[in-house]
Amino acid sequence: MTNDKFLAGKVALVTGAGSGFGREMAIAFAGKGANLVLNDINLESIEETKDMILKSYKVDILLVKADISDFNQVKEMRKKVVEKFDNIFILVNNAGVRLGTFSLVTKEEDYNKIMDVNVKGAWNVTKAFYRRMSKQDFKPITGKIINIASCAGTECGANPYIGIYSVSKAALISFTKLWALELGSSNITVNAICPGLFLTPMYKNNPEFIREFIKRRNIRLPIDRIGESKQVADVALFLASHASDYITGQNIILDGGMTVSVNTL
Template sequence: MRRLQGHTAIVTGAGSGIGQGIAKRFAAEGANIVINYIAPLEGAQSTLHMVEAAGSQGLIVKADVSKPNEIERLINQAWAGFGSVNILINNAGIGFEPAFLEAKEEDFYRVIDVNLKAPFFVTQAFARKLSAEKKPGRVVNISSIHEDIVLPGHTSYCASKGGLRMLMRNLAVELAALGITVNNIAPGAIDTPMSRPLLENKPRRDTLLTQLPLNRIGTTEDVAALALFLASDEASYVTGATYYIDGGLSAYYNE
């Protein structure tokens, strides 16, 4: 029996990187996948092929999850496509911004809207559906080790992830009565398109590896394995927690 057989998951930002890795792993474990993306379509189509190759069903929904009206469309299409959804992976995120002294208001809100506002309102829409159906569910946010660890030059990003940590803890308590668990995964150095410019810079990569006790860069498969546990029935008594997946970086970090 596959661990997510009979389950359906929404994965935001599922066209590449960690979101794509989670969609692929969940599909291999039997889940139907709602593949949210904003651009490009080719990435979402690639994820759909992976989902179908794993023997599961997928549905592509284009929606900017920083916009509440598009969130409603995402949720409605997910329910229309599969009848119900019981797993939400808030993965969509951005990480690049100007230096603090050069940042403008629109730069700040661009990061906050995607990384913090979107998980708030996607989770709200998801929880409202489950509450109406009187069904339990799982929410897993893809956060970052920088919800706790400073990263100079990325102040808005760190603030968004710190906010996501508190959002998760609050919602874990508020939604517990509905049978909805809420947890964060906080990746460190993971090989994704977002981190590739850093990882392809050999001096910076070599310096990073000296701070990784496990002496390797993480993979999307590593993150997907942890997300699978938190989304499964095995984690029914787990809520309100951040799980670090960073090769020991947060225990040995020097900026």
């Protein structure tokens, strides 16, 4: 990652780019010269992200309002992307929702929403775009897929207070391994980032949840602070760079040591 503009001439598509990690990753990619496709279900939020980026960086940005859980909308997004940029190099499956508590009392509509966005949404977007990545002649890797999963989906992180969300993130980790196997021969790497507890709108809007979570699970954070979105963006930059070209099918756990602490209880 020594070249300051190592993503110049490349295109990054970030889902859920209107908030939290998605916005921060989009800003980080632009800082390295990437042109961007910013997707969100909320158009105003990606207009804001675009304005923030253009204040500091001169890159080309396409905004696409689309609900990733609807494959027809994802196909429309692909059409717009192909018209403007032809191909993409980086795909970040970041958009996600967290609803409900104990899995066995979760309402069916909440179950469907979580699985439709967090799992089927990532599948929809990957299915729509992987061919646009394998067509390129960047060497040796033609595309990078980065799934934003969660410690909640790792074997030591299954969490009853966000039951179905944990299941959805475990499924995304499973997809990460599967797609790494399916797309390796197309020179596309697929990896996941599993964040722990981070201050983004997803959790800031629910401080009770964080307090309860830390108390009930007797969590000790070896690095004793809540994470910041920029730390997720830094790992995403590494996964987007040549430095990670031989890494695929992996989860990078980014949690200040939280899961180590859970394991040692």
